[in-house]
Each structure stands twice: as structure tokens, then as C-alpha cells.
Amino acid sequence: MTDEPIVGGCQCESLRFELKAPPLFTHACHCLNCQRRSGTAFGMSTIVLRRDLIVLSGELMAKQTSPRTTIYQCASCGTTIYAGSTRFPSTYVVRGGTVDDANVVAPGAHIWIKRKHPWLVLPNDVPQFDEDYDLRTTWPREALDRLRAANDALPSGHG
Numbered sequence: 001m002t003d004e005p006i007v008g009g010c011q012c013e014s015l016r017f018e019l020k021a022p023p024l025f026t027h028a029c030h031c032l033n034c035q036r037r038s039g040t041a042f043g044m045s046t047i048v049l050r051r052d053l054i055v056l057s058g059e060l061m062a063k064q065t066s067p068r069t070t071i072y073q074c075a076s077c078g079t080t081i082y083a084g085s086t087r088f089p090s091t092y093v094v095r096g097g098t099v100d101d102a103n104v105v106a107p108g109a110h111i112w113i114k115r116k117h118p119w120l121v122l123p124n125d126v127p128q129f130d131e132d133y134d135l136r137t138t139w140p141r142e143a144l145d146r147l148r149a150a151n152d153a154l155p156s157g158h159g
């Protein structure tokens with residue numbers, strides 16, 4: 001990891017953001033929902049601490065997509081940048097493809113590979129799971145510690 005700021009943005013480039021710290025983890029999900037939602041073969045979920053995500057320019061539009069989930073899109077072009085759930089008050093799930101540097105969001109796990117498009121060949125050195133995965137046994141210890149520390153800082157009764 002270099003000292004370069006981690007930045008990203010939407011398709012029309014009006015919405016730009018910075019991550020003040022590296023993401024906790026990125027997984028690629030090959031489930032049907034992620035295929036439909038992304039319009040491509042898989043979704044990339046880059047989990048970050050909410051306090052690390054800073055909007056530098058542009059305007060976000062919030063859209064509630066389920067009782068607990070809100071997605072945040074560029075108000076100009078509609079690119080979805082991230083999603084938040086009331087179940088996980090410390091984190092956002094950034095769409096991995098919005099981050100400029102692909103190395104920052106290289107998936108640490110591929111999940112729901114039983115739905116994977118058959119032409120897609122995955123790297124053997126990255127964990128693969130037929131369905132969902134247990135982040136407690138898959139994420140690096142350091143990422144789990146950062147997540148735990150953030151949760152501890154939350155006011156009790158939150159969410």
C-alpha cells in the first residue's frame with residue numbers, strides 16, 4: 001500500500017470520493033441478485049468504515065431499496081457508489097468498480113460461485129465459496145479488529 005490517496009467516483013465524474021483508510025475487505029459475489037443489479041457477471045462489494053468515506057465533489061441521491069437498505073447514487077448519472085444497511089451501522093458497502101485503483105479492491109473471496117458464469121475462470125489462490133461465507137474466518141485479523149473497534153465506539157442502542 002502506498003501513500004497515494006484512495007479515490008474513486010461515478011461514470012460522469014461529477015461525484016468523487018476518498019477513502020481515508022484502506023477498505024476492510026472486498027468480496028466478489030456471483031449470485032443472481034448481484035448479476036442482475038450490476039448487469040454483468042458478478043458484483044464487487046468493498047466494505048469500508050463509514051467514517052473513512054468522504055465525498056469530495058458532486059451530489060449523492062439516497063434511494064431506499066428495502067426496509068433496511070439505502071443505496072447512494074450520483075445525482076447526475078445515477079451510478080451507485082455505495083449502500084448502507086441499518087443492520088451494519090459502522091460500515092458501507094462500496095461498489096468495487098467505482099474505486100480508481102483496481103489493486104485496492106482486488107477480491108479476497110469469491111462467493112456464490114455455484115451461480116458463476118461458466119466462462120469465468122477464477123484464481124486458485126483466492127478463497128471460493130459455493131454460497132455465502134463467514135467473514136469471521138475469512139477476513140484478515142486486522143480487518144476484523146478494525147471493525148470491532150468501530151462497533152465498540154457506537155452509542156448503545158444504535159439501530
Ligand SMILES: [Zn+2]
Pocket residue numbers: 010011012013014015074075076077078079
Ligand atoms: Zn455521475
Ligand SMILES: [Zn+2]
Pocket residue numbers: 029030031032033034035043112
Ligand atoms: Zn450477491
